[in-house]
Amino acid sequence: MRFTSVLAAGTAAVLALGLTACGSGDGGGDGGGGTDDVTITMLPKNLGNPYFEASTAGAQEAADELGATVEEVGPDAASPDAQVPFINTAAQQGVGALVVSANDPTAIGDALEEARSAGTKVVTFDSDTEPQFRDLFVNQASPEGIADKQLELVADQIGGEGEIAILSASANATNQNAWIALMEEKLASDYPDIELVEIVYGDDDDQTSFDKTAALLQSHPDLKGIVSPTTVGIAAAARYVSTSDAKGRVAVTGLGTPNQMREYVEDGTVEAFALWNPTDLGYLATQAAAALASGDIAGEEGDTFDAGRLGEFTVGADGEVLLGDPYVYDETNIGDFDF
Amino acid sequence: MRTHARPWWQRALLTREMLTILILVVAWIVASAVVQGFDGPLTITYLVLDVAPVLLIALPMTLIIVTGEIDLSVASVVGLSSVTFGLLYQAGLGLWAALLASVLLGAVCGAVNGALVAYAGLPSLAVTIGSLALYRGLAVGLLGTTAVTGFPEPWTDGATENLGESPYPVITLGLLALIAVFAVLLHATPFGRDVLDIGRSSEAARFSGVDVKRTLLILFVLSGAVSALAGVYYTLRYGSARGDNATGMELQVVAAVLLGGVSIFGGRGAIHGVVAGVLLIGVLGSALRLEGVTVNVINIVIGTALVVSVVAPRIAGGLRVRRRDAAGQRT
Numbered sequence: 206m207r208f209t210s211v212l213a214a215g216t217a218a219v220l221a222l223g224l225t226a227c228g229s230g231d232g233g234g235d236g237g238g239g240t241d242d243v244t245i246t247m248l249p250k251n252l253g254n255p256y257f258e259a260s261t262a263g264a265q266e267a268a269d270e271l272g273a274t275v276e277e278v279g280p281d282a283a284s285p286d287a288q289v290p291f292i293n294t295a296a297q298q299g300v301g302a303l304v305v306s307a308n309d310p311t312a313i314g315d316a317l318e319e320a321r322s323a324g325t326k327v328v329t330f331d332s333d334t335e336p337q338f339r340d341l342f343v344n345q346a347s348p349e350g351i352a353d354k355q356l357e358l359v360a361d362q363i364g365g366e367g368e369i370a371i372l373s374a375s376a377n378a379t380n381q382n383a384w385i386a387l388m389e390e391k392l393a394s395d396y397p398d399i400e401l402v403e404i405v406y407g408d409d410d411d412q413t414s415f416d417k418t419a420a421l422l423q424s425h426p427d428l429k430g431i432v433s434p435t436t437v438g439i440a441a442a443a444r445y446v447s448t449s450d451a452k453g454r455v456a457v458t459g460l461g462t463p464n465q466m467r468e469y470v471e472d473g474t475v476e477a478f479a480l481w482n483p484t485d486l487g488y489l490a491t492q493a494a495a496a497l498a499s500g501d502i503a504g505e506e507g508d509t510f511d512a513g514r515l516g517e518f519t520v521g522a523d524g525e526v527l528l529g530d531p532y533v534y535d536e537t538n539i540g541d542f543d544f
Numbered sequence: 545m546r547t548h549a550r551p552w553w554q555r556a557l558l559t560r561e562m563l564t565i566l567i568l569v570v571a572w573i574v575a576s577a578v579v580q581g582f583d584g585p586l587t588i589t590y591l592v593l594d595v596a597p598v599l600l601i602a603l604p605m606t607l608i609i610v611t612g613e614i615d616l617s618v619a620s621v622v623g624l625s626s627v628t629f630g631l632l633y634q635a636g637l638g639l640w641a642a643l644l645a646s647v648l649l650g651a652v653c654g655a656v657n658g659a660l661v662a663y664a665g666l667p668s669l670a671v672t673i674g675s676l677a678l679y680r681g682l683a684v685g686l687l688g689t690t691a692v693t694g695f696p697e698p699w700t701d702g703a704t705e706n707l708g709e710s711p712y713p714v715i716t717l718g719l720l721a722l723i724a725v726f727a728v729l730l731h732a733t734p735f736g737r738d739v740l741d742i743g744r745s746s747e748a749a750r751f752s753g754v755d756v757k758r759t760l761l762i763l764f765v766l767s768g769a770v771s772a773l774a775g776v777y778y779t780l781r782y783g784s785a786r787g788d789n790a791t792g793m794e795l796q797v798v799a800a801v802l803l804g805g806v807s808i809f810g811g812r813g814a815i816h817g818v819v820a821g822v823l824l825i826g827v828l829g830s831a832l833r834l835e836g837v838t839v840n841v842i843n844i845v846i847g848t849a850l851v852v853s854v855v856a857p858r859i860a861g862g863l864r865v866r867r868r869d870a871a872g873q874r875t
Binding site: 252278290299319 | 580581582584586587590594691693694700704778781782783784786788789790791792829830833834836838839840843
């Protein structure tokens with residue numbers, strides 16, 4: 206009797222394996238001229254994340270144009286150990302290229318090296334690994350691009366002159382501090398009529414950012430614009446301004462996501478904000494992966510490749526490909542995005 | 545007492561353990577035949593590396609479940625040990641010393657569980673769900689969202705490299721040694737007999753002179769120490785000490801143990817069945833991933849296999865009783 210009971214469990218498992226096995230079949234594909242037989246595995250940080258659903262949609266679009274096959278796999282939680290089995294699987298399948306957003310810059314390195322020694326090209330996007338573990342990194346935006354775009358937006362929204370303030374994440378946030386330093390430089394050189402009166406830190410906490418916004422408006426009655434280079438900060442600032450008498454008088458801009466900002470763009474609190482476009486990012490990463498896997502480029506600095514609707518791109522230092530200037534979201538296009 | 549109607553060789557072959565092994569072999573053959581890319585040397589290497597921590601933890605877990613208890617805090621101990629190992633290494637301690645300290649800490653974690661279960665008489669399910677949260681909280685609290693990396697290459701390579709030109713990682717030897725130790729412990733020592741006796745009836749074991757409390761304490765300490773060892777391996781394999789390492793692994797461990805024929809009610813189970821259960825989950829995961837099946841479906845398959853392996857013996861047992869009753873009425 207015990208025999209039958211486990212037999213049932215086992216049969217169920219093996220049946221499931223057999224059933225799922227029937228549905229597929231594409232494995233190898235070593236490229237070697239043309240992109241039409243390239244197989245690409247897309248490995249985001251985790252599945253069920255709207256941001257990565259957008260980038261995978263871009264990857265699919267690129268694959269359709271190229272005649273390549275793209276398959277999205279990934280763990281349900283964004284941890285590096287959970288990504289490794291999927292990298293191993295890509296190596297076993299001998300896919301042409303692996304496009305991955307790394308959950309850790311080093312922890313998945315060994316697995317990526319093994320995949321590369323099995324002939325798979327590795328392109329990171331969104332989050333890079335250490336450079337020696339991948340062929341290319343498709344970077345969403347350069348620090349200069351992010352700093353310049355935010356200044357451009359705020360300058361435009363306040364008419365080119367007046368007081369502005371910055372609502373950042375925590376005081377020791379590496380990215381934000383780098384962007385702020387670049388913005389200060391650029392303000393001094395290119396925007397003589399705009400004065401940065403204060404930098405406050407909301408610690409990427411919604412309530413703290415909300416309170417700091419209130420304090421900013423109180424201590425600077427002539428404030429004309431708030432720049433928040435963090436998605437938590439810009440949403441909290443917009444929420445405060447949208448219900449205060451500063452609405453329409455104080456511009457709010459910075460880096461945000463469409464879903465968080467939709468309400469404030471629609472009610473007129475926010476005119477425009479910036480972020481990269483994850484769909485374009487997935488599209489470009491897949492174009493780069495196909496170019497590598499088909500042997501069109503080797504991933505050396507100076508290599509150029511054609512990336513469909515985005516035009517031609519050149520590989521920069523350290524194997525980086527830059528998507529370009531941040532993308533501006535406003536009421537005309539925000540409806541096209543869901544992340 | 546039932547008399548044995550079958551010859552001895554049938555009794556040896558027709559066990560739950562043999563059945564799990566049979567299913568493993570069938571799964572392997574089916575996967576090799578229909579799954580592209582499965583039939584290669586990389587499969588074995590990755591399989592061993594992937595299942596190693598689950599296999600390690602499943603060994604003491606087998607003994608604990610055989611007594612009718614459970615330890616759900618194991619994956620959190622992996623995380624805590626990973627963080628401890630990383631921080632001690634970062635602080636300049638030698639790797640062997642850091643390893644030893646991490647394993648000792650794991651033993652302490654296990655001793656806390658064991659003391660609460662054995663001496664305070666609390667249900668192990670409740671105690672270890674509590675310590676699951678506690679140990680994970682400590683691990684993430686100690687290191688935050690950062691990671692310790694940069695372990696020396698001889699160590700990280702040692703965790704993943706193969707034996708010569710074979711597809712078997714070096715760690716296979718360590719795994720085999722520990723499997724042997726636990727097999728002997730459960731099946732060929734007085735301690736193992738005590739463990740099985742406690743599982744059949746804790747009361748009866750106590751009356752026949754088994755020190756139930758001490759036995760349980762030892763088992764939880766073992767579980768903590770081995771989980772911590774798995775944590776160090778985990779850290780070296782990925783070259784990264786993180787508080788969230790191995791989150792949720794307790795599910796895989798318990799699933800493997802139960803698939804391996806260990807009764808969740810205690811009293812029966814064998815190490816070779818559990819090893820087959822661990823490998824079966826590894827093979828299913830590997831084959832399904834190669835087929836491009838999403839992680840949610842893989843979880844559904846493993847979850848279903850787990851539920852079926854727990855429920856089926858109950859149904860089969862019910863049928864057996866009814867059939868025996870029917871047979872009894874006829875005579």
